[in-house]
Amino acid sequence: MSKDWKKILLSPQDSLRDALSIVNEEALRVAMVVDDQERLLGVVTDGDIRRAILADVSLSTAVAEVMNCNPVTSPMNCSRNEVLSEMKTRSILSIPVVAEDGRLVGLETWETASAHRRYENPVFIMAGGFGTRLKPLTDHCPKPMLKIGGKPMLEILVERFAKTGFKNIYISTHYLPDIIRDYFGDGRHWGVNIEYVHEETPLGTGGALGLLPDNIPDLPLIMINGDVLTSLDFERFMLFHDTHSPAATMCIRQYEYQVPYGVISCDGEKVIEMTEKPIHRYFVNAGIYMLSQTVLKSVPKGISIDMPALLDSNINNGSSVLMFPIHEYWLDIGRLDDFHRAQADIHQLVW
Structure with a gap:
């Protein structure tokens, strides 16, 4: 208890x-x-x-x-x-x-x-990007291997999945792949099994799914960008997906934008309403997905496709794609400002 x-x-x-x-x-x-x-x-x-x-x-x-x-x-x-x-x-x-x-x-x-949890669901971490917006830090280092709080952000992800009980991890590589492979090996140091798929040419944010081996566990797959720092409850995410059994579940984050001016609503020349510095709220893609085997098998090998296009095709075919809102910490480390913010935040996170 x-x-x-x-x-x-x-x-x-x-x-x-x-x-x-x-x-x-x-x-x-x-x-x-x-x-x-x-x-x-x-x-x-x-x-x-x-x-x-x-x-x-x-x-x-x-x-x-x-x-x-x-x-x-x-x-x-x-x-x-x-x-x-x-x-x-x-x-x-x-x-x-x-x-x-x-x-x-x-x-x-x-x-x-149940102290000894283990989930066979495959986890696919996308780690092949060039990290152009983080130059010069990425001139000789893949973006997911940049250190946050003294540890590569990709290692933070691997440790989080291992702690939660996910042991079957696949990593997609492209830019400077040997640095990632040499660091993680087969994953035994972290108590997981790591396999790699390599994109000879960039295949978009979803194309690497077609390179996964045929023998991966026949279960829904968690897919996450390797530059995401989050305390998301992956277990709860999986439970939500399993309960509803959609084709895919996409994590979303609420994003707020405040217009820095007073906004005027009008009808022709007539002012109808004035709203001072309104706040607009949107749901944005958080770069984390749970995909059914049906979606995985729909991605041809070697074909470039982005995740929005892949999910749109499933929606257009009548398949169910659900949203899972993240209220936990989440940061997409795409720019230098994000990288510096992550350095300040990492020691305050509860994993």
Whole structure:
């Protein structure tokens, strides 16, 4: 049973922003809402938060408005195996433990109930880019091998997947491939198995999928750009995809842009409305995907294609492509400013 459950308690009046802070900082993926007697009123999971973000719910909203008021709970006398079985059946990662009078007495999580996790799903890391916008740092070093906090960003990704239980890792290379191969080898140092696919010529952001070997595990594949620094919960991402079984799931990030001027709405010469420095919100592609085997097998070997075109073709064919919003830390390290920001952020991240 998790020893940290006291740190994830909220009152009904606390905000969704408070819940988001707990979910991100305490790494238990859930906040529990209690009354002043610590009786369980509801739970707020990161899934609830992601759905609220998609619905454009304000982060100042009280958690009572978005919490699950009827969560799955476990009595105190349930065995760990029974709790684990319930989690598997319901595809959830945590279950509050309550006494007969409704008081919260603990939290069972998938990590504590199943200490030795292993997922056979392949992970494909795209590491072949030239990193032109990061010159001169990339003149003699592939961009994913640039060090963040003293460690190559590609190694940070490999370690995160290994820690989460993903052991089958494939890396796509093109620019200075020997530097990557010599550093990681077969991956045994990190407790994973690493295989490489090499693009003789650049194949776009999706074309390397066609170079994957035929014997990869017949399971949905996680694909991620090698220049992304994120504390995304990959386990929750996989669970979301497995629950809905789409052709593909794309991670998205909310992006805000504030117009630095007053914006005028008009009808001909007549002013209808004036809005001072409005904020526009968009969902942007975060460079992380989970792809079904059907999508993988649709990419011909040696054909150049970008991921937006590949996903558009599936959408046009009637296949389902879903969005998974990232509320955790995320940074696409494409420019020198991003690289310097990552150096400042890395020591504050909770993995």
